[in-house]
Amino acid sequence: MKPFDFYAPSTVEETLALLDQYQNSVALIAGGTDLTLELNERKASPAVVIDLKPVRELDYIRVENGRFRIGSMTTHASLAGNEMIRQHVRLLHDATRQVGSPQIRNLGTIGGNIAQSSVAGDGLAACVALNADVTLRSVRGERTMNINDFLTGEGVQKRNSLAADELLTEISFPVPDPKHTATAFYKLAKRKSLAISVIAGCLVVTVDDDGICTAASMRAGALGRYPMRFEGAEAYLVGKKLTYNTMLETLPMMHDQVLEANRSRPWSVFYKKEGVQGVFKKLFADVLGQLGLEEVQA
């Protein structure tokens, strides 16, 4: 590890002041499950490291005005263990409870997962499928943006919108109405524990009282730089009665989209274009069961 100075502020205010002062060469450390390894392997060599662990005000899960508000320092273990999240946002529950290992979930945070913006970020894929907003703060002020815009932004590290002096403080999204909306996550990986996602399938569907689909969000992590959006499949479902058979009709579209997107990487295409269909079959069965519409064995 290259030498650096270490600061451990205890409030957001102090953190922002330190970020402002050292923005030329600074790294924030949350759980450290990505950053410590990068420092140790000298892939990162900031002059200053700021620890977010003592900033307790960033660790919360709240419901306010019909929205879930999650502080960036909330660990995967806290999310997976939260009863409100389990009941209302199965997608985020199932994504966070499968991250890494128990030890990694005790350290790793949702904010770190999103800020890292890794291809295989499971919390990230879940928040993208939920169409979440993220809030960034600096001494210059606060901005809240959609997570899709956050990902494509030209920030300091070229991986998202975060500027050198900015702190990700909050992730928020509407509380899904359990009668009409179901969310699901399915991780395809090479083993059960400590596995990087090969495909992280995410599904959010909303139906009206007659079981007609009014909105669908179909995403999958680890298929491209950012969680892939199956727009054609989403559009196909909206306006139709939500049944397993209707949902199966979207599989060829997903197959083709994965094939097209990964054409330059032929080694991964052959199983991922098949894999994505298996993953979504599981997700379809899951949401239909949750909504009490159909019991399917997928």
Added chain:
Amino acid sequence: MNKITVHCTVNHKPVVVETEPNKRLLDLLREDLGLTSVKEGCSEGECGACTVIFNGDPVTSCCMLAGQAEGADIITLEGISVDGKPDLVQQAYMESGAVQCGFCIPGMILVTEALLAKNPNPTREEAKQALSGNLCRCTGYTKIVDAVLLAAEKMRGEASR
């Protein structure tokens, strides 16, 4: 680079240690404090050999910086034994024949301690889930899981006495 001073509780004793910030918690424990039961296996969070109990929860100490231990309550294998004698979990590991080369065992035992502190009566599946962040290249895990369940039984017996 300015040195840092870390104040924490290690194995039930208050510790103040001046060290370099560009160290992992693993290095602080092994090098500065001489707690060599904390093993370095993979150095990347995958094997669990460097596990310590941090404020009650198992974490991999290779994934944290030394400075992040400020104010924390840390338990390593050295803090488990009672008056220099193996505690019930350690006894259960010995009696179950769960130890071969031993390299993974400090991490396994700490995970077991943390599990049983929260869940005194785990199922076999819960025990496996708790151990899912710890790799063993020798035993094949069956006897380690046996040891966790035996330890739970011993601890419940102790509690009801």
